[in-house]
Amino acid sequence: MIRMQALRPVPHTRVTLTDAFWAPRIEVNRTATLPHVRQQLEATGRLAALDLAWRIGMPNKPHHFWDSDIAKWLEAASLSLAAHPDPALEADLDMIIERYANLQHPSGYLNSYFLGIDPSRRWANLRDAHELYCVGHLIEAAVAHHAATGKRTFLEVMCRAADHVCAEFGWGRDQRRGYPGHEEIELALVKLAAATGERRYFEQARYFIDARGQQPHYYEIEARLRGDDPRAYWAKTYEYVQAHVPLREQTTVVGHAVRAMYLYAGATDVAAATGDTGLLAVLEGLWKQLVDTRLFVTGGIGTSGDNEGFTRDYDLPDEDAYAETCAAIGLVFWAQRMLATTGQGQYADMLERALYNGVLSGVGLDGTRFFYENPLASGGQHAREAWYSCACCPPNIARLLAGLPGLFLGSSDDSVWMHLYAQGRASVPVAAGVLSLSTQSCYPWDGAVGVTVEAAPGAPLALRLRIPGWCVRWRVRVNGAPLESAVLENGYLVLRRVWRAGDRIDLQLGMPVRFTYPHPRIRALAGRVAVERGPLVYCLEGVDQRERDLELLALDTSAGPAAFKPHHDHHLLGGVTLLRGPARRLGAAGGLYRSRPLSGDVTDATLIPYAVWANRARTEMRVWGRST
């Protein structure tokens, strides 16, 4: 394989966060979310389904995507275990893995639903039945478990499952031309190839990318084999599963948003590993189309609940936004891979935007209440829930948070890349040895980041510090001296030298409050303004305002964003920096239609980070406020 990737990931086990923003979230994830999800897997019958014990008439009829919920928990638990030893958790994992080993069919086939409930329909409906998706998640879990524990049981189970998939589906004369209706296995197979060194898994990922949407159309073939009319497809269009045309002919992000992100992430892996610049150009085009026309300001994606996905350009309402948590997580995965492949800061910008806003809003501060949808406004009808019958989001955010430190840094032969900032420490392997760093920062509440070199190889090495796209003014000092002529490459400040222990970099990212205005073609947001600071999108919650009816509260933008003052409250919402600024309470008296523009009494407004909304009383919320 040709390695196009500019950057290698730095495993989460080599990065420790000790900050006030993420470290508590990771700890809550470990101590509250993981047990909570584990308990839900048990209580809802998902684990029992592994023993094929369900019979007609019993409660909790298994579903064909249940394995993915278990798999994401297994992956989350393995990632946590790697960073935080826990013998009880390790034993629990072994027990569940043992059940999977027992469940597996001699052929390698693995899916608790089709093995237990509906054996005659194995691989009969790739379009809808999620078998390859479940195998993909189990592969990811097995790779994480192997990395965490060194144990091979799970990895070998999933190699057998993957071998079965490789045998069933491919270009060969005796193989079917199938590919998953819910993409995910592509990126999982790339991980499995890396973990095992077996190129065939990578080739299978490439096959799935290339076979998708080809004619004659596999989903029509398999529908006819089932005796179904292909035209009776419930989703009406193969755009729903990004299989309307081959990926290389796609120019618009369409359909189910999570599926789209996982497909693009896997395809980016394939393009990077094969040096396929044509495929990479397709992905860059899709990326641009997404961020230019179909992205919520929170990094959420997917407007409609009907297809859990994309609709039309500029169809980006606030209250009616779907913006599934898993879709924002998928965007993080895709952005991570585009960043690794190209080394361009725009992808880190998007990764950061999604992570700090549209992803993090998906889990409550207590770690046991979740959002599936992440609207950008609420009349008070939205509340977090402990679980969902379609429970993809809770274990997905659990695995993301368990492995979160792995997103912060990257390495290339002669460089260490700092993508995200938080207080902590890291040791990063480079060609010449290992660079050990510690960081001192209150990011994202403050833009000051201190980096201390703890140990360094004796060779010249570039430290590449990301200057976020939102940051207009910044300065940097190295060992106290201002750096006047630092090079900014693709959004990264390049500091190249022979680093020595004790070297100190002080980066100051200007983090003024910003007003953000929507594109005029976003009809639903005409006349509205959002408030951001650093990587955080802010929102109004009714509970914080004198005027709780948020439609009557207009932000007074006349004095500029500087009139909105940051104020750190250590006690509120786990410790957050609020913004307080001028506003108007609009007059509600009078008729529907008036001869004068809206006016109102002077008042003020308090904004909190969108990521922590809906952690108190049920109340109204707005990301996009009215503006005077």
Next chain:
Amino acid sequence: MIRMQALRPVPHTRVTLTDAFWAPRIEVNRTATLPHVRQQLEATGRLAALDLAWRIGMPNKPHHFWDSDIAKWLEAASLSLAAHPDPALEADLDMIIERYANLQHPSGYLNSYFLGIDPSRRWANLRDAHELYCVGHLIEAAVAHHAATGKRTFLEVMCRAADHVCAEFGWGRDQRRGYPGHEEIELALVKLAAATGERRYFEQARYFIDARGQQPHYYEIEARLRGDDPRAYWAKTYEYVQAHVPLREQTTVVGHAVRAMYLYAGATDVAAATGDTGLLAVLEGLWKQLVDTRLFVTGGIGTSGDNEGFTRDYDLPDEDAYAETCAAIGLVFWAQRMLATTGQGQYADMLERALYNGVLSGVGLDGTRFFYENPLASGGQHAREAWYSCACCPPNIARLLAGLPGLFLGSSDDSVWMHLYAQGRASVPVAAGVLSLSTQSCYPWDGAVGVTVEAAPGAPLALRLRIPGWCVRWRVRVNGAPLESAVLENGYLVLRRVWRAGDRIDLQLGMPVRFTYPHPRIRALAGRVAVERGPLVYCLEGVDQRERDLELLALDTSAGPAAFKPHHDHHLLGGVTLLRGPARRLGAAGGLYRSRPLSGDVTDATLIPYAVWANRARTEMRVWGRST
């Protein structure tokens, strides 16, 4: 009966419009719409259904509300005939009436669907089956036909049908407690009582008003008699048919908008005729709730297509507005009755608003293309259609236009009321004789109205000239002398004297361009502004603009509404006064989210009356423009 009504209607046959706005519409209605609807009634099998000739396997299966489409055409044709003799039309009416006479069951029962297709289900499902609604429309048609021709055949058919209804439904021990799922027969029975002098028809209307929504609930009783589960009601709530509680307990306009309007109109008739101030107070409360929270600026009503009706307070979007033509017509009918009952100008204001905007938009200038929905914005997806499978709107607007001059004036013992203004002439019976008037005006293009007394009784008489709610500055001269101390009563200027032939009144209604701003609780309209002049709501059509993408066109309101200049174009759209004013072309380049407020290059915008939109190329439209 106690007559509470302050005003008697002046029949349309006593008022002739010779203006450039309405007279051509009435003529097109007579010469194009009536033949067009007649042809559609034939082509779609509606008339053939009267002969009970349909058999399984034939096209055009009859529907249980088809009689209402025929009835509205019969009424429209009769109203036209009364003002414009037409022997061929009269003969055609006689022929169709003959078919109805032959169709009628010996019991008096009359409905072409249940007589022909489904005889066993007569009166089995008042909630859904529209039988009383159809009888109501046929009664209205028969009353109009009798008034137009003096012939009694149709009236007698419908008296027999009404007698059958009176016998079937009522408070008596042997009667059912039923009432219509689609209201309409209430107001029709009041008309029938007036036309025949038979009080029992009025009492039956009163019964339907009073029985509605009582417990035990009739729709539950009849559902169980059919063997249906009442809880399986497809509309889910009896609010859909305004039968969730008795009308006297209702405080919110709910459900299907046309049904609501017809119910309230009939109830206003009943309240007026019986001096029922309690019922009138309920209706006044519903009116206030409608205009304060659930009314489109066009006089359209009913937000959602799901229930063809009302949703929540302030849920008044533009592009997604349903605003069915029939609902605006229904609002005209209700407003007409509230006006007649109370003599308060606010009801004439609403009648005018609905008529000149949300009703008139429902028919194209050629009279053969219609709107069922009347959205307040369009991306170009809306186009008029020649007919609808549910074809309530085309014949409804036909009958409204055929009788339109009857809305202009009212009389009471000592007063003649001028509600609406247009060039024309009228002779109005009052206690002391007949007052004949002619009017000279270009209304609504200009606010000058001249009134010349052509003949007058010798007794003192008040001319009451409406000063529209939108009019801030006005002046009046009588025989050339300014009137300094004229009395304004309930929105009407009262000019009382002994009028003599040749007396001349000159009313000047100031008609500056106005900006209209939405209530802050209307989420969808934040940051938007509408433009009005006189009774007309204006709109932007893409076809008139340099910048055809209307989302990128912002009205520049900074110089005030006076910067929008009226310009009469005799050739455009049948002759309309356009408005032209300053605007900005917003920059579409750049990303979805921007750090600067929208700005744009100077341009101008052209606005046309909403009533005449969608008469040229298919194009974007906005009533609510962006404002700078």
